[in-house]
Amino acid sequence: MAQPRFDVIGIGNAIVDVLAHADDAFLAANGLAKGAMTLVDAGRVETLYRVMGPAVESSGGSAANTVAGLASLGSRTAFIGKVADDAFGKVFRHDIRASGVAFDSAPAKAGAPTARCLVLVTPDAQRSMQTYLGASVELGPEDVDEKLVAAAGITYLEGYLWDPPRAKEAFRKAAACAHAAGRLVALSLSDSFCVERHREEFRDLVRHHVDILFANEAEILSLWQAPDFDQALQATRALGKTAALTRSAKGSVIIGNGEVHVADPAPAARVVDTTGAGDLYAAGFLHAQARGLGLAACGRLGGLAAAEIIGHLGARPETQLKSLIPADLR
Amino acid sequence: MAQPRFDVIGIGNAIVDVLAHADDAFLAANGLAKGAMTLVDAGRVETLYRVMGPAVESSGGSAANTVAGLASLGSRTAFIGKVADDAFGKVFRHDIRASGVAFDSAPAKAGAPTARCLVLVTPDAQRSMQTYLGASVELGPEDVDEKLVAAAGITYLEGYLWDPPRAKEAFRKAAACAHAAGRLVALSLSDSFCVERHREEFRDLVRHHVDILFANEAEILSLWQAPDFDQALQATRALGKTAALTRSAKGSVIIGNGEVHVADPAPAARVVDTTGAGDLYAAGFLHAQARGLGLAACGRLGGLAAAEIIGHLGARPETQLKSLIPADLR
Numbered sequence: 001m002a003q004p005r006f007d008v009i010g011i012g013n014a015i016v017d018v019l020a021h022a023d024d025a026f027l028a029a030n031g032l033a034k035g036a037m038t039l040v041d042a043g044r045v046e047t048l049y050r051v052m053g054p055a056v057e058s059s060g061g062s063a064a065n066t067v068a069g070l071a072s073l074g075s076r077t078a079f080i081g082k083v084a085d086d087a088f089g090k091v092f093r094h095d096i097r098a099s100g101v102a103f104d105s106a107p108a109k110a111g112a113p114t115a116r117c118l119v120l121v122t123p124d125a126q127r128s129m130q131t132y133l134g135a136s137v138e139l140g141p142e143d144v145d146e147k148l149v150a151a152a153g154i155t156y157l158e159g160y161l162w163d164p165p166r167a168k169e170a171f172r173k174a175a176a177c178a179h180a181a182g183r184l185v186a187l188s189l190s191d192s193f194c195v196e197r198h199r200e201e202f203r204d205l206v207r208h209h210v211d212i213l214f215a216n217e218a219e220i221l222s223l224w225q226a227p228d229f230d231q232a233l234q235a236t237r238a239l240g241k242t243a244a245l246t247r248s249a250k251g252s253v254i255i256g257n258g259e260v261h262v263a264d265p266a267p268a269a270r271v272v273d274t275t276g277a278g279d280l281y282a283a284g285f286l287h288a289q290a291r292g293l294g295l296a297a298c299g300r301l302g303g304l305a306a307a308e309i310i311g312h313l314g315a316r317p318e319t320q321l322k323s324l325i326p327a328d329l330r
Numbered sequence: 331m332a333q334p335r336f337d338v339i340g341i342g343n344a345i346v347d348v349l350a351h352a353d354d355a356f357l358a359a360n361g362l363a364k365g366a367m368t369l370v371d372a373g374r375v376e377t378l379y380r381v382m383g384p385a386v387e388s389s390g391g392s393a394a395n396t397v398a399g400l401a402s403l404g405s406r407t408a409f410i411g412k413v414a415d416d417a418f419g420k421v422f423r424h425d426i427r428a429s430g431v432a433f434d435s436a437p438a439k440a441g442a443p444t445a446r447c448l449v450l451v452t453p454d455a456q457r458s459m460q461t462y463l464g465a466s467v468e469l470g471p472e473d474v475d476e477k478l479v480a481a482a483g484i485t486y487l488e489g490y491l492w493d494p495p496r497a498k499e500a501f502r503k504a505a506a507c508a509h510a511a512g513r514l515v516a517l518s519l520s521d522s523f524c525v526e527r528h529r530e531e532f533r534d535l536v537r538h539h540v541d542i543l544f545a546n547e548a549e550i551l552s553l554w555q556a557p558d559f560d561q562a563l564q565a566t567r568a569l570g571k572t573a574a575l576t577r578s579a580k581g582s583v584i585i586g587n588g589e590v591h592v593a594d595p596a597p598a599a600r601v602v603d604t605t606g607a608g609d610l611y612a613a614g615f616l617h618a619q620a621r622g623l624g625l626a627a628c629g630r631l632g633g634l635a636a637a638e639i640i641g642h643l644g645a646r647p648e649t650q651l652k653s654l655i656p657a658d659l660r
Contacts, residue, residue: 228594229592229594230591230592230593230594230626230629231626233590233591233592234589234591234626237590250580253592258588259564260563260567260590261560261563261564262559262560262563262583262592263560264558264559264560296560296561296564299560
């Protein structure tokens with residue numbers, strides 16, 4: 001098996017985040033589900049954008065955040081995702097390339113504009129997201145470059161790909177390519193409502209097509225319809241795969257190879273905005289995994305990367321994450 | 331192997347608790363170590379008793395609290411421990427028998443009075459304990475009735491027995507009797523300072539003489555001199571024994587038979603006094619264990635019993651714990 005040219009290739013929705021502060025009253029008045037990602041249409045995103053406060057734009061997308069984080073840690077990464085040939089598409093392309101991520105997906109030729117996600121951050125640092133998928137829905141199997149996938153040690157996929165209709169074909173093609181090349185497939189469950197929308201397919205995926213699973217507590221409870229964390233943990237352990245279950249302030253639980261690690265969270269100086277915490281946890285974890293470090297080290301580095309991202313607005317690192325890696329994990 | 335006549339026999343220091351509220355300033359002014367158990371002599375206990383506020387007396391002692399909790403859950407239990415033939419000795423005997431625990435240890439003939447523990451409860455519900463061992467130091471192997479130990483499914487021992495000089499001989503005799511009869515031996519590490527005083531002997535005990543280990547986070551970190559919880563967990567897992575590691579508001583982690591359970595804490599209506607939380611967790615755990623329930627059920631019942639005890643002052647249950655057992659654990 002050839003040495004991988006990339007440590008990780010990410011495939012996901014190419015989205016520009018539009019971040020603004022909001023209070024609970026604003027969420028209630030506009031019928032927004034707190035802490036969740038809700039899919040909205042073009043009309044709704046325009047209406048909400050008009051009534052929300054002053055915002056900042058920043059390239060986002062769950063898997064894209066993860067590969068940007070990986071690049072910041074020093075990993076070699078690539079990304080596949082669909083933007084439109086418009087201003088926000090150029091912003092997305094500029095930012096992800098400037099982060100050091102190889103990105104060559106052709107823009108959608110016609111149709112909808114680049115996907116946008118209105119992220120409303122409440123004073124408790126929770127983020128509530130309204131996503132207009134736009135050009136993301138054009139992503140299909142023809143966008144998956146088989147040689148690129150085969151050249152990456154790990155193919156990282158976001159559960160959100162199950163929302164746009166043809167992206168799941170891209171997902172399945174990528175997973176099959178990766179395994180045919182003897183590589184690993186990682187999946188983030190993305191969001192508990194996303195899991196609810198696609199529970200049976202996700203169960204099939206984690207059983208048969210995924211080697212490394214990332215999920216937060218709400219997502220893993222939803223996946224197994226488990227009444228408490230421990231029962232969700234036992235169901236996940238029964239898969240016999242590697243999995244990292246993140247629990248916000250409770251840290252994370254990492255399983256694999258018969259091991260179980262209960263990791264405390266990394267100390268965060270402040271919590272401003274939790275957008276991207278899960279994405280960056282996955283970045284830290286996979287960076288350590290790609291370097292052959294043990295599961296406890298993977299969890300530690302995941303926690304450190306998550307602690308950086310929640311300390312400021314936005315889901316892309318503001319510091320070179322490589323400088324945060326402790327000496328014993330380099 | 332004969333059916334056990336008792337589910338659990340506890341062996342520990344027979345102590346009467348003297349509980350009073352105090353603030354941090356009082357602890358500081360009197361040089362008391364917050365959250366810990368400190369051994370004091372007769373003169374010091376008199377001095378402290380004189381300056382502390384109004385108190386209530388209540389039978390205590392770590393292993394004694396556990397067997398009282400087990401009886402309240404419906405287990406058949408016995409206790410071995412040394413009181414003096416004095417007023418507090420009569421109180422201890424009355425209370426433990428009234429709880430439904432068989433207790434026939436002969437009182438010490440002469441010497442020191444019944445052991446007392448001044449428990450100072452701060453507004454944050456933490457307890458700081460000053461123990462005068464008194465008659466407890468008379469406990470020796472001659473007090474361990476071999477037939478009684480052989481008749482109990484589980485022999486439960488408290489780490490505090492390592493403080494009075496001859497009690498460890500009683501401990502060793504009991505553990506040997508239990509194993510010779512094909513029974514199980516359980517140990518609570520009791521207190522992180524107690525672990526520090528006896529670390530090497532405790533390591534030998536948990537490796538070679540104990541089947542079920544109870545420890546809170548500070549105790550297990552101290553036992554292995556581990557820098558974080560996960561590393562202490564891995565060292566404990568390597569023993570290949572059953573263990574329950576309690577983490578206060580973080581719940582508990584239970585290991586055994588290759589299983590690892592991460593149990594959330596039971597919801598506590600209020601937290602008044604954490605005295606006895608570990609003792610009652612052990613009671614719930616062992617009650618489920620004696621009934622052949624799985625490790626997850628053991629942890630759940632431990633959490634429920636602990637939640638009751640921290641809701642009021644004192645380390646003995648105020649409600650019939652049996653009524654708190656959920657239908658699926660009966």
